[in-house]
Amino acid sequence: EITVTPEEKEEKTKRPYLQIAAAAAFLIATGFIADWKYGDEMETKNSLTDNKAEEFVIQEASFDLGVMPALTLELETEEIAPAGKYHIIAGAFRYEENAEKKMALLKEASYKPSRLGQNKYGLHQVAYFSTNDAQEALQKLREIRANDNEGAWLLVKNMK
Incomplete structure (x- = not known):
């Protein structure tokens, strides 16, 4: 007859806190190394930027333009409505460009036209x-x- 006896296994002591501590130490060490490398990179970039800024300042130039010629300006002046009470109207236009065209035509015809607004x-x-x-x-x-325009009419209004 065979007798079976269960073997006794050696019990291992479970110590999870040691595993956690080892993982934490690894993460902390990795963090310090990454921070150190990042600091070195930033220092390198800053020194390159400083060098470029110095080069930019050094490369500044000044120009002697000499004497500038006199500047002549031609300003467009708008016709001022005449002071008067009685106005003979040549036309009233929705678009300002058309009013300008009429002014030019009247000047060519020896009138002294004015814009009343x-x-x-x-x-x-x-x-x-x-x-x-x-x-x-x-x-x-x-x-x-x-002689010129049968459609002309008289506007009675003080323009001041």
Whole structure:
């Protein structure tokens, strides 16, 4: 007959705190090494940047431009609405460019046109002539209607 007896195994003492301590020591050492290498890299980059900044300062140049020629400016002046109460209107235009074209045409035709600005409808008004004398305004209006523009009309408004 065979007798079976269980073998007794040697019990190992479990010490998990030693494993945790070893892992922590490894991580801390790795962190210190990484920080040291990062510090070296940053120091190298900073020294390169400082060198480039010094080179930039050294490379600054100054120029002697000598005497500059006189500068002549031509300014566009806008026609100022004449002070007057009676205005013979050549046209009222939605677009300012069209008002400018009309002004040029009237100047070519020997008139002394003026821009009266925008009316309450947003139209740019151009006048053939402006005066404070009602009789003179009516006389000019008749002449303009007879010779140039049947659609001309009289605006009675103080422009100041």
